[in-house]
Amino acid sequence: xxxxxxxxxxxxxxxxxxxxxxxxxxxxxxxxxxxxxxxxxxxxxxxxxxxxxxxxxxxxxxxxxxxxxxxxxxxxxxxxxxxxxxxxxxxxxxxxxxxxxxxxxxxxxxxxxxxxxxxxxxxxxxxxxxxxxxxxxxxxxxxxxxxxxxxxxxxxxxxxxxxxxxxxxxxxxxxxxxxxxxxxxxxxxxxxxxxxxxxxxxxxxxxxxxxxxxxxxxxxxxxxxxxxxxxxxxxxxxxxxxxxxxxxxxxxxxxxxxxxxxxxxxxxxxxxxxxxxxxxxxxxxxxxxxxxxxxxxxxxxxxxxxxxxxxxxxxxxxxxxxxxxxxxxxxxxxxxxxxxxxxxxxxxxxxxxxxxxxxxxxxxxxxxxxxxxxxxxxxxxxxxxxxxxxxxxxxxxxxxxxxxxxxxxxxxxxxxxxxxxxxxxxxxxxxxxxxxxxxxxxxxxxxxxxxxxxxxxxxxxxxx
Amino acid sequence: xxxxxxxxxxxxxxxxxxxxxxxxxxxxxxxxxxxxxxxxxxxxxxxxxxxxxxxxxxxxxxxxxxxxxxxxxxxxxxxxxxxxxxxxxxxxxxxxxxxxxxxxxxxxxxxxxxxxxxxxxxxxxxxxxxxxxxxxxxxxxxxxxxxxxxxxxxxxxxxxxxxxxxxxxxxxxxxxxxxxxxxxxxxxxxxxxxxxxxxxxxxxxxxxxxxxxxxxxxxxxxxxxxxxxxxxxxxxxxxxxxxxxxxxxxxxxxxxxxxxxxxxxxxxxxx
Ligand SMILES: Cc1cc2nc3c(=O)[nH]c(=O)nc-3n(C[C@H](O)[C@H](O)[C@H](O)COP(=O)(O)OP(=O)(O)OC[C@H]3O[C@@H](n4cnc5c(N)ncnc54)[C@H](O)[C@@H]3O)c2cc1C
Ligand SMILES: Cc1cc2nc3c(=O)[nH]c(=O)nc-3n(C[C@H](O)[C@H](O)[C@H](O)COP(=O)(O)OP(=O)(O)OC[C@H]3O[C@@H](n4cnc5c(N)ncnc54)[C@H](O)[C@@H]3O)c2cc1C
Ligand code: SF4
Ligand code: SF4
Ligand code: FES
Numbered sequence: 001x002x003x004x005x006x007x008x009x010x011x012x013x014x015x016x017x018x019x020x021x022x023x024x025x026x027x028x029x030x031x032x033x034x035x036x037x038x039x040x041x042x043x044x045x046x047x048x049x050x051x052x053x054x055x056x057x058x059x060x061x062x063x064x065x066x067x068x069x070x071x072x073x074x075x076x077x078x079x080x081x082x083x084x085x086x087x088x089x090x091x092x093x094x095x096x097x098x099x100x101x102x103x104x105x106x107x108x109x110x111x112x113x114x115x116x117x118x119x120x121x122x123x124x125x126x127x128x129x130x131x132x133x134x135x136x137x138x139x140x141x142x143x144x145x146x147x148x149x150x151x152x153x154x155x156x157x158x159x160x161x162x163x164x165x166x167x168x169x170x171x172x173x174x175x176x177x178x179x180x181x182x183x184x185x186x187x188x189x190x191x192x193x194x195x196x197x198x199x200x201x202x203x204x205x206x207x208x209x210x211x212x213x214x215x216x217x218x219x220x221x222x223x224x225x226x227x228x229x230x231x232x233x234x235x236x237x238x239x240x241x242x243x244x245x246x247x248x249x250x251x252x253x254x255x256x257x258x259x260x261x262x263x264x265x266x267x268x269x270x271x272x273x274x275x276x277x278x279x280x281x282x283x284x285x286x287x288x289x290x291x292x293x294x295x296x297x298x299x300x301x302x303x304x305x306x307x308x309x310x311x312x313x314x315x316x317x318x319x320x321x322x323x324x325x326x327x328x329x330x331x332x333x334x335x336x337x338x339x340x341x342x343x344x345x346x347x348x349x350x351x352x353x354x355x356x357x358x359x360x361x362x363x364x365x366x367x368x369x370x371x372x373x374x375x376x377x378x379x380x381x382x383x384x385x386x387x388x389x390x391x392x393x394x395x396x397x398x399x400x401x402x403x404x405x406x407x408x409x410x411x412x413x414x415x416x417x418x419x420x421x422x423x424x425x426x427x428x429x430x431x432x433x434x435x436x437x438x439x440x441x442x443x444x445x446x447x448x449x450x451x452x453x454x455x456x457x458x459x460x461x462x463x464x
Numbered sequence: 465x466x467x468x469x470x471x472x473x474x475x476x477x478x479x480x481x482x483x484x485x486x487x488x489x490x491x492x493x494x495x496x497x498x499x500x501x502x503x504x505x506x507x508x509x510x511x512x513x514x515x516x517x518x519x520x521x522x523x524x525x526x527x528x529x530x531x532x533x534x535x536x537x538x539x540x541x542x543x544x545x546x547x548x549x550x551x552x553x554x555x556x557x558x559x560x561x562x563x564x565x566x567x568x569x570x571x572x573x574x575x576x577x578x579x580x581x582x583x584x585x586x587x588x589x590x591x592x593x594x595x596x597x598x599x600x601x602x603x604x605x606x607x608x609x610x611x612x613x614x615x616x617x618x619x620x621x622x623x624x625x626x627x628x629x630x631x632x633x634x635x636x637x638x639x640x641x642x643x644x645x646x647x648x649x650x651x652x653x654x655x656x657x658x659x660x661x662x663x664x665x666x667x668x669x670x671x672x673x674x675x676x677x678x679x680x681x682x683x684x685x686x687x688x689x690x691x692x693x694x695x696x697x698x699x700x701x702x703x704x705x706x707x708x709x710x711x712x713x714x715x716x717x718x719x720x721x722x723x724x725x726x727x728x729x730x731x732x733x734x735x
Binding site for chain 2: 172173174182210211212213216217218237238239241243247248249250253254256257260261265271272273274275350397398399
């Protein structure tokens with residue numbers, strides 16, 4: 001084996017000055033030669049620690065081994081055994097805290113770039129066009145309704161279809177994909193890739209009904225009348241606001257609205273696409289997670305002269321992925337740390353004019369282990385802004401629980417499930433993903449979809 | 465995707481459109497709405513369900529040509545498809561036996577109050593409709609409204625039919641001369657429903673209005689439709705769109721509706 005390079009094979013990307021003028025993807029991905037070079041860094045461990053870090057237990061040394069031998073076809077097959085959205089996960093998984101953090105090479109050097117290799121294989125397959133369709137399984141005659149076409153629903157549907165059950169997916173919006181389509185921006189996850197991966201689902205005979213809001217067009221109880229089981233993967237789509245004065249002024253968006261206008265409705269292609277978005281000159285985003293980074297970077301691409309991020313703790317406490325924070329910094333997002341909005345002020349037409357902030361300092365650690373921000377009395381300051389985006393988190397949407405009274409929910413409106421099976425308190429109803437855990441990650445939602453698929457299968461076949 | 469089986473211009477710039485949507489017809493209740501997208505480039509647009517037929521599996525709505533999206537909708541013909549059509553959304557009006565109910569409808573709201581009148585009448589209420597427009601030729605569904613209510617009182621700004629002025633002027637006149645309705649319900653443009661709320665507040669009549677803020681998803685996900693009602697933030701698409709008119713904070717509402725004026729002019733010009 002060749003001498004191991006201490007660093008990951010770098011991935012080329014669009015220069016920051018260029019990329020803020022377009023909506024194209026930032027990193028270009030590996031060439032086959034780069035992928036092979038990176039794959040050769042893997043030690044092919046007998047006891048691969050990396051797999052433990054992956055919520056869907058991909059055979060990581062397996063697929064990397066095939067890349068090293070330049071057998072990309074076998075590589076993608078191995079990958080897809082466990083993950084039906086590899087092009088998505090390779091791009092947006094927080095690898096640095098999942099698979100890659102466990103990689104033994106990472107103890108002394110940089111770990112193997114597992115995510116980049118995953119993305120490489122998925123892109124290779126898409127470009128080569130040799131998507132292999134697995135043989136159609138024997139049908140069981142059982143029918144399952146899957147509610148929500150986000151990562152949790154898609155994964156549950158795929159796994160159940162592979163087991164021979166008949167699957168209908170109901171999605172509220174006019175396009176499937178959940179957050180992958182309405183939330184995560186094009187420059188991080190091109191939508192064509194998501195749709196391509198979802199099309200793959202249809203090859204298993206899964207039916208997708210868009211424009212179908214469960215709780216309105218049909219209740220969960222009505223679904224139970226038509227189907228043998230129901231899976232709820234409706235996500236965490238209810239936006240939090242700060243509840244400070246002036247928050248309903250014109251020019252203040254929830255992150256969901258801002259990103260939905262930009263991504264799902266393609267406001268960045270306005271006026272060809274007719275959904276407008278207010279293009280502020282000075283845009284403030286409140287929050288410090290992936291969602292906030294996406295908003296702040298979207299603002300730049302929509303032409304903001306200054307995109308300011310207001311976060312109440314300091315940089316090390318930011319929940320966003322390092323790569324995202326780094327990309328935002330490179331692109332010129334201004335970080336206003338240790339501050340939080342106290343009020344928004346408008347002009348006489350109720351348009352946002354400025355944000356008033358309180359300065360914070362870090363106190364004792366809280367439940368999350370991060371140091372709690374505490375306000376510094378008398379240190380308020382104001383900044384002129386014309387658009388503000390509130391990106392401080394989401395709760396599960398109450399529509400289904402409120403129309404299904406016998407389903408048990410937790411304090412935050414999350415549906416309570418058995419982590420081993422995805423079972424809810426209601427017979428025949430399973431759930432998983434953000435609706436059960438609160439806002440989390442793509443791969444955890446997929447993992448929950450897999451667990452529930454197994455739980456549903458047991459329920460359907462063995463009545464347990 | 466739904467198919468248009470009937471579309472007519474029932475007054476200048478006002479269209480009625482019927483589509484095949486059996487699942488929605490089965491579920492629809494008075495006061496609910498759909499969100500539609502005429503073609504893939506258009507906005508998600510909320511539109512009230514004005515009538516439906518469970519047996520035929522059809523849904524009818526009335527729309528005004530305003531901006532790019534409703535103009536595109538107006539161009540579609542019988543036999544064409546509407547790209548996306550989601551519903552029924554929102555909470556229906558509460559229907560009970562209140563006694564005497566006044567229903568005020570203007571622009572698309574004339575269609576909007578029709579199913580409410582019908583349901584309230586069936587519940588045994590005395591139903592008085594107030595139908596308003598700028599001129600007689602802009603009124604529609606007069607026969608239909610008369611069929612389901614005890615009385616329809618017309619008002620036109622130019623005086624070409626009924627009382628000269630607005631519906632809220634006529635309502636105020638009626639209240640002044642001693643009419644004591646148990647409830648007022650108003651559907652239509654923001655200005656009209658706001659003026660109705662003002663009038664009825666003075667007389668202490670419980671009033672429910674149908675709000676029409678900007679909406680995107682219609683499921684409570686985006687917060688675009690948020691309003692302040694009784695000091696709390698509410699999402700019109702899931703908590704409404706009907707609210708107690710006297711608890712709404714009206715201050716920011718007018719300006720929120722105009723938030724996209726500049727962009728709408730651009731998209732209209734391009735169109
Ligand atoms: C802007 C943003 C950036 C993110 N970045 C990352 C990242 O980089 N990496 C990462 O791992 N995670 C990221 N996440 C988190 C990740 O996207 C979510 O954890 C994941 O999408 C959850 O999947 P899900 O299937 O549970 O729900 P969702 O993706 O939310 O999908 C739920 C679906 O259900 C539909 N639905 C809801 N209610 C109904 C109903 N009543 N009837 C029918 N359908 C309904 C919704 O329309 C939606 O399509 C990000 C999230 C956001 C918002
Ligand atoms: C719950 C609900 C139900 C609705 N029901 C109907 C219905 O049954 N029929 C119908 O025609 N419309 C209805 N509307 C209003 C309709 O959604 C808007 O007219 C539509 O979005 C306009 O889209 P557009 O792209 O054509 O115009 P835009 O380009 O979005 O608007 C052009 C201009 O007109 C202004 N404008 C738009 N709508 C209104 C309005 N209602 N009052 C005053 N000014 C307005 C805008 O602020 C803008 O300045 C409803 C709205 C809601 C929220
Ligand atoms: S799915 Fe995510 S966690 Fe699993 S191997 Fe791929 S990048 Fe790592
Ligand atoms: S732990 Fe690292 S080196 Fe070992 S098999 Fe996994 S990726 Fe390869
Ligand atoms: S329209 Fe998005 S929350 Fe109401």
